[in-house]
Amino acid sequence: MILYDYCRSSAAYRVRIALNLKHVEYQQVPISLLAGEQRSADYLARNPQGLVPALQDGELLLTQSLAICEYLDETCANAQPLLPENSGDRAIVRAMAQLVACDIHPVNNLRMLNYLVSELGASDAQKTQWYRHWIYQGFNALEQTLSDTAGEYSFGNTVTLADLCLVPQVFNANRFKCNLDSYPNIVRVNENCLKLRAFADAHPDLQPGA
Numbered sequence: 001m002i003l004y005d006y007c008r009s010s011a012a013y014r015v016r017i018a019l020n021l022k023h024v025e026y027q028q029v030p031i032s033l034l035a036g037e038q039r040s041a042d043y044l045a046r047n048p049q050g051l052v053p054a055l056q057d058g059e060l061l062l063t064q065s066l067a068i069c070e071y072l073d074e075t076c077a078n079a080q081p082l083l084p085e086n087s088g089d090r091a092i093v094r095a096m097a098q099l100v101a102c103d104i105h106p107v108n109n110l111r112m113l114n115y116l117v118s119e120l121g122a123s124d125a126q127k128t129q130w131y132r133h134w135i136y137q138g139f140n141a142l143e144q145t146l147s148d149t150a151g152e153y154s155f156g157n158t159v160t161l162a163d164l165c166l167v168p169q170v171f172n173a174n175r176f177k178c179n180l181d182s183y184p185n186i187v188r189v190n191e192n193c194l195k196l197r198a199f200a201d202a203h204p205d206l207q208p209g210a
């Protein structure tokens with residue numbers, strides 16, 4: 001498989017973790033978001049949204065990190081599943097994943113931050129304030145959910161899709177120096193995940209172009 005990737009993309013980070021958990025060998029093609037390579041004609045032909053990640057599996061070209069993670073979950077059935085067996089539990093795990101991927105991440109995406117600064121004239125301090133605001137708002141809810149669901153990981157003692165979203169979002173929160181003191185469950189789950197090889201190997205600092 002080929003992963004169109006960027007070291008500090010948290011959406012790509014989710015997919016790197018999934019690929020590692022599923023023991024899939026893959027080739028990385030770095031797309032530099034800072035250099036604007038996501039908007040090149042070449043890349044737009046792969047993902048018309050101009051966003052990473054994209055995953056090539058033979059003839060199949062997939063986009064959207066959660067769809068890719070579920071694809072890997074369904075097609076690499078020999079490894080530990082990323083979603084629980086029970087429908088209700090699956091919905092709870094997907095809700096935690098989507099809390100991060102659909103409600104925190106998009107408003108703090110690079111193109112959003114660039115728009116705030118270049119089109120709306122926000123200062124660096126205002127950009128940071130915006131970023132932290134949406135992290136805190138999302139983490140307040142996630143922390144509360146985790147107090148019911150978490151064991152070692154977000155949902156009990158098995159890694160799930162929710163953890164694949166939580167860890168990259170905590171990385172982002174740390175990059176923007178968010179204060180995580182009020183989120184003991186989030187911090188603990190993050191630390192537990194990072195002890196696992198699949199998570200550690202997917203860390204942004206270890207990727208090409210870092």
Ligand SMILES: N[C@@H](CCC(=O)N[C@@H](CS)C(=O)NCC(=O)O)C(=O)O
Pocket residue numbers: 008009010011012033038050051052053063064065066101109110111112
């Ligand atoms: N919902 C998409 C989001 C993808 C996304 O926003 N990727 C970011 C990096 S984390 C990106 O490519 N940003 C480029 C830009 O903002 O120009 C997914 O989960 O794959």
